[in-house]
Amino acid sequence: MSRARWIGIVTALGALAAVLMPSPPAARDGVPAKQGQVERRVVLGLYDGSYTQGPEDIALRRMAEMPLNHLGLILRTHDVRTGLPPVETLRDVRGLLCWFAADRMNDPVKFVDWLERASAGRKLVWMGQAAFNRDSANKLTPGALRARAWKLMGLENLGQWSAVTYDAKVTFADPALIGFERKLDGVIPPFGIYRKIDPAVQAHLVVRRGDRPGGESVLVVTSPRGGFVAPDFTHHLGQGHDLQWYVNPFEFFRRALFDAPMPAPDTTTVSGRRIYYSHIDGDGWRNRTEVMPYRKDGLLAAEVVWRELIEPYPDLPVTVAPIAGDLDPEWRGSRETLSLARRMLAEPHVEAGTHTYTHPLQWQYFENYDRMREPTGPQTPTGETKDAARAYTDRPFDIEHEIAGSIRFIEGLLPPEKKVRLVQWSGNTRAFEAAIAATRRAGVPNLNGGDSRYDAEYPSLIWVAPLGRRVGSQLQIYSSNSNENTYTDLWTTRFFGYRLVLTTIERTEHPRRLKPFNLYYHMYTGEKHAAMHALKFCLDTARKSELAPVAASHFASIADGFFSTRLVRLDGSGPGVETWRIENRGALNTIRFDQPGGRSVDLARSRGVLGERTFQGSLYVALDAAEKEPVVTLSSGAAAPEAALIQARWRIWNLRREKDGIRFTAQGYGQGEMKWRLPQRGEMRILVDGAPAARAVVSPGGTLAATIAASALEPVEIEIRGGSI
Helix, strand or coil, X not given: CCHHHHHHHHHHHHHHHXXXXXXXXXXXXXXXXXXXXXXXXXXXXXXXXXXXXXXXXXXXXXXXXXXHHHCCCEEEEEEHHHCCCCHHHCCCEEEEEEXXXXXXXXXXXXXXXXXXXXXXXXXXXXXXXXXXXXXXXXXXXXXXXXXXXXXXXXXXEEEEEECCCCCEEEEEECCCCECCCCCCCCCCCCEEEEEECCCCXXXXXXXXXXXXXXXXXXXXXXXXXXXXXXXXXXXXXXXCCCXXXXXXXXXXXXXXXXXXXXXXXXXXXXXXXXXXXEEEECCCCCCECCCCCHHHHCCEHHHHHHHHHHCCCCCCCXXXXXXXXXXXXXXXXXXXXXXXXXXHHHCXXXXXXXXXXXXXXXXXXXXXXXXXXXXXXXXXXXXXXXXXXXXXXXXXXXXXXXXXXXXXXXXXXXXXXXXXXXXXXXXXXXXXXXXXXXXXHCCCCEECCCCCCCCCCCCCHHHCCCCEEEECCEEEXXXXXXXXXXXXXXXXXXXXXXXXXHHHHHHCCCCCCCCCEXXXXXXXXHHCHHHHHHHHHHHHHHHHCCEEECCHHHHHHHHHHHHHCEEEEECCCCCCCEEEEEECCCCCCEEEECCXXXXXXXXXXXXXXXXXXXXXXXXXXXXXXXXXXXXXXXXXXXXXXXXXXXXXXXXXXXXXXXXXXXXXXXXXCCCEEEEEECCCCEEEEEEECCEEEEEEEECCCCEEEEEECCCEEEEEEEEEEECCC
8 A cells, every 4th residue: 555545544534533533631630631742762873784893883882872862862773784674664763873884885876765765854864984975896876866865964065085184274163062072183084075055054063174265164064954974073083992072972963863852761860869779790609708807717709798798788779690500509509609699689678680590601602502512611610611602511501591590590599578680691791682582571671781981991981881782672771880890801900990980980970960870790809808898989989979779670670661661742731831741661760851941840730740850950850650651741930839859869659749748658778868849838747657757847948858767678658747647
């Protein structure tokens, strides 16, 4: 059926429905009825795999995806060698992001024809080489066809190339976009001559070749069509880790991909505070410690981690993921490893995870597994197989045994009320599609990979990973920070090195909050005195920080929710008013507005909103988990005199605003610090599960700051009320 005929049928059916069906429901409680436009969040990233080492190596994933995630967008990569997706399958695509490593491709004629159709009604952003210039046999594409491609960007390429640039000068550099991590000073990279042919195109970087006529070129532009960055002007490329952005990717993508501001599903914040979570991989569980005085008793490294890093910090949750083969007596387990696991995993603030059964090291090896070809070399003193694709090779690999089997074994060590809540990927963490699917069948989220760092050795946000990776139909969630391996040269030196994770934690908080506060390490940290004290320093820093601690599985579920969330823009809200319905968000309960324009949440016209908090110019809106489809309305009017959460250490949901106060459910770790905006004045009494717990006074400005001197590892019912109780 043709597209035109299909649209005609749909239009006719819509007209008939308008006659036969009753009118849409009216607004309820000031909230618009269920209607609106779903915001497209997908960016289709196009690349040519002929010039990369693999899909994880492409600039789209290494450089563009994290900033896109921060803006609320989802990157879907596509290798043009596999063909071009039918345009009718791009309904959820907001824009096309082309980032090619070479100025050639297999069939540029077909590509440009597709690009013209695919970019209609979508943004087109071009970074890197103009791959449509030549075909794979190095034959130049006809000039008229190349001109059509450039016209889509509102540009003309004059076909001139300045290879020698000693006399080239930057005549204009927009400070909002250019010089983000590295300035364009000294001799600039070679460049072509590009001119604007669309008056709507805005130039952000202009250079000139000496005083020659026609030598001026626009190298970074944005427009209502999208955006363009000339080759070699996205970032500086040095040796090793020396990569730095010239262009501000957050601002560039914002201008190139948005006509109007859109809220971002936020994975960094809960109850107005930065998320804290920690998780430990089981590697090194059976190693003997070198830390005194434990060394003289021959204690396991895991025992030292338990005594020094877990037990003293009941206010900081941690997910412990043993390797089942380290505990199972039929593999490498013993009474000692089993006893420790039972004690450790029984603690209320310890969440149980699994780090698989046999600890695969090279996951891609097992995608098409052949037992006859699996390396089964000599074993190390701790029982691992040397130079193998997994630690324990006694039996054939079985993905159900690795995931579901390890979960069943570890759950056999847990108290009845506990379950394994998370799979933490092992080895190189590059799980294949069937492996990730096995975690979903087991009913648990998955985590690990990414290895984000941002410090003196990794001096760019380029090294801060996105939220995860799509593998076929499956989604792998990355941990928010790297573990101690990258700080200790694979556990060979600088055992104090994990202290440096605090630099990344600080730099991903300011000037914009990009990641939670995540501590991620292994049980072999308990081997070394310096490593153990590095972790203690990090834990003590977390304890002194304003955070909202959650279990690692909860963060993974929040990240899953980022990818499933639907943002529906609602119409008819009035001038200066913006209304959104949030659908299918899973465990994600924060929506962030980066450009609120002085507006705040209008609680009278919202539903399922706990409150709001402004931080670094962004408005973080806390949603009520008890509301399936909350509605958020921003307006510039005075705030309604209704109770609103400002920030809290605990997770809060099921908020009920009543005449003399509020009721809600809460759960969290450590004391219940919280701050509210309340319409009541004077002294307020706080009850936990019906029992008096604290008193606090609402300030003249209408805020109440209170601390409940207890932990709420299990959900509690809290009331904050004025008057006598």
